[in-house]
Amino acid sequence: MDKRKLEEAFFKALMLASTLIVLGSLLAVIVAVVVRSAPALSLSMLTQTPKGGYYLGKEGGILNAIAGSLYLVGGATVLAFAISLPVALYLEEYAGRSRFAAYARLFLDVSWGVPSIVYGVFGFTIMLYLGLKASLIGGLVTVALFEIPIMVRVMDEVLRMVPLELREASYALGSTRLETAINVMVKQALPGILTALLLAFGRGIGDAASVLFTAGYSDYIPTSFSDPAATLPLAVLFQLGTPFPEVQMRAYASAAVLMIIVLSLSMGSRFLSRRLTRYVVR
Amino acid sequence: MKEAVEPIINTEGLNVFYGEQHVLKDVTVGIPEKRITAIIGPSGCGKSTFLKSLNRLIELTDGVKVSGKIYFHGLDVFDGKIDVMYIRKKMGFLAQKPCPLPMSIYDNVTYGPRIHGLDDKKELAGIVESCLQSASLWDEVKDRLKTPASRLSVGQQQRLCLARALAVAPEVLLCDEPTSALDPISAQRIEELLINLKKNYTVVIVTHVLRQAMRLADHVVFLYLGKLIEHGSAEKVFRNPENTVTQAYVKGVFS
Numbered sequence: 001m002d003k004r005k006l007e008e009a010f011f012k013a014l015m016l017a018s019t020l021i022v023l024g025s026l027l028a029v030i031v032a033v034v035v036r037s038a039p040a041l042s043l044s045m046l047t048q049t050p051k052g053g054y055y056l057g058k059e060g061g062i063l064n065a066i067a068g069s070l071y072l073v074g075g076a077t078v079l080a081f082a083i084s085l086p087v088a089l090y091l092e093e094y095a096g097r098s099r100f101a102a103y104a105r106l107f108l109d110v111s112w113g114v115p116s117i118v119y120g121v122f123g124f125t126i127m128l129y130l131g132l133k134a135s136l137i138g139g140l141v142t143v144a145l146f147e148i149p150i151m152v153r154v155m156d157e158v159l160r161m162v163p164l165e166l167r168e169a170s171y172a173l174g175s176t177r178l179e180t181a182i183n184v185m186v187k188q189a190l191p192g193i194l195t196a197l198l199l200a201f202g203r204g205i206g207d208a209a210s211v212l213f214t215a216g217y218s219d220y221i222p223t224s225f226s227d228p229a230a231t232l233p234l235a236v237l238f239q240l241g242t243p244f245p246e247v248q249m250r251a252y253a254s255a256a257v258l259m260i261i262v263l264s265l266s267m268g269s270r271f272l273s274r275r276l277t278r279y280v281v282r
Numbered sequence: 283m284k285e286a287v288e289p290i291i292n293t294e295g296l297n298v299f300y301g302e303q304h305v306l307k308d309v310t311v312g313i314p315e316k317r318i319t320a321i322i323g324p325s326g327c328g329k330s331t332f333l334k335s336l337n338r339l340i341e342l343t344d345g346v347k348v349s350g351k352i353y354f355h356g357l358d359v360f361d362g363k364i365d366v367m368y369i370r371k372k373m374g375f376l377a378q379k380p381c382p383l384p385m386s387i388y389d390n391v392t393y394g395p396r397i398h399g400l401d402d403k404k405e406l407a408g409i410v411e412s413c414l415q416s417a418s419l420w421d422e423v424k425d426r427l428k429t430p431a432s433r434l435s436v437g438q439q440q441r442l443c444l445a446r447a448l449a450v451a452p453e454v455l456l457c458d459e460p461t462s463a464l465d466p467i468s469a470q471r472i473e474e475l476l477i478n479l480k481k482n483y484t485v486v487i488v489t490h491v492l493r494q495a496m497r498l499a500d501h502v503v504f505l506y507l508g509k510l511i512e513h514g515s516a517e518k519v520f521r522n523p524e525n526t527v528t529q530a531y532v533k534g535v536f537s
Contacts, residue, residue, distance in 0.1 A: 163381075165379060169377060172375035172447070173374075183383070
């Protein structure tokens with residue numbers, strides 16, 4: 001075979017191998033979690049809060065953590081979105097390529113890289129200062145804070161992909177920047193904006209460090225913002241830390257629940273994205 | 283030969299820079315009202331830049347600097363007191379590539395009137411019908427006004443863009459090579475529409491297709507390397523060009 005064809009075949013094989021390694025390791029994680037959690041997975045686990053002695057292997061479930069995680073991260077994602085969208089639109093539509101925007105983007109990129117435990121400690125410090133106890137609202141605000149840089153930067157990038165011609169078409173009709181931003185930019189970038197939401201939600205719901213001090217942990221479903229709230233990553237952590245195999249199995253089951261939530265959300269949003277984006281110009 | 287007409291737009295010493303690059307050099311020219319004016323010249327001579335300067339769309343480009351004056355009905359377009367939204371409303375724009383907004387056919391047409399404060403449903407529906415009629419698109423889309431504009435063919439999209447531009451009741455239509463992305467039949471339809479529209483609108487069309495300029499134009503502006511070389515009635519510029527560069531370009535020696 002001639003050299004160029006050989007080269008082509010070799011690199012194609014190399015790329016395929018890399019892809020398979022990535023997919024394989026992902027699959028291995030899922031299989032490991034599912035296999036180990038299988039004996040502990042049951043309906044009562046999803047529908048009950050921990051009963052007395054749950055952490056010693058007695059009856060109960062992790063509904064407290066499921067509900068806590070959904071409340072906390074759902075709220076945090078909504079809050080983060082309400083703040084991030086205007087920031088991203090401002091950066092893209094008004095600040096553009098100014099020096100200020102460049103610094104703002106750099107700052108957000110650095111914030112994205114800051115470990116979540118730092119956000120947790122920061123949130124905890126503020127809460128101490130305000131005299132707040134570990135609570136749903138404390139965790140919610142902290143998680144929102146750490147989701148914001150992710151959301152802003154992803155939305156910023158997808159808004160930048162909106163073609164100039166499309167913005168020109170809107171401006172040429174005499175629309176203001178705000179009208180163009182809301183009616184044209186957001187509509188056109190909607191699939192990407194959904195991705196940003198999902199990415200931030202996934203990061204938020206999977207994070208243990210930011211909620212450890214700020215949301216605390218509780219065996220009950222929170223009924224107010226000032227109640228402490230359990231979360232799934234902490235449920236995994238605490239159960240895995242016990243010396244009892246049956247409780248450790250429940251840790252894997254909790255992890256499986258966490259994965260299923262993220263997975264179904266991801267699939268749901270794909271479906272939603274197809275419906276919401278029928279007007280997008282390709 | 284038509285009688286001379288008062289210009290609706292005048293530029294005076296118009297200069298445009300992209301960073302260090304000087305793309306339009308001291309262009310002073312008048313655009314006659316309710317005529318088709320073709321801006322011709324080889325690629326990169328500043329035709330589109332000139333067109334986009336007229337409604338200040340050029341300001342969206344990064345690093346652009348404009349000096350000189352543009353008068354619209356004697357009003358200084360760059361005057362700080364003039365609302366740029368007003369200028370753009372009065373000068374509709376048809377882009378090279380059809381660019382429907384990410385919404386339905388109906389909403390594409392009503393977008394302009396709505397942002398300018400019209401919310402009467404009946405009136406909006408009337409505008410949609412009349413503008414789509416003017417763009418001879420009505421019969422093709424009247425039964426599917428709520429479908430996404432992106433589902434139309436490229437030729438239909440360009441006519442929709444024309445209808446959208448007409449919906450804000452402009453006086454001038456700025457067309458930036460409006461047929462270059464279209465198939466010949468769609469292109470011909472756009473040309474017919476423009477000829478019809480000049481009864482009520484002033485049309486300025488940028489084109490690098492000399493034959494198109496000959497078919498459409500009443501008035502011609504020839505730009506070369508950013509400079510205004512010659513302008514005047516189509517008859518004069520095409521039949522008896524004064525400048526030797528214009529002569530060569532019109533004969534097709536270069537393009």
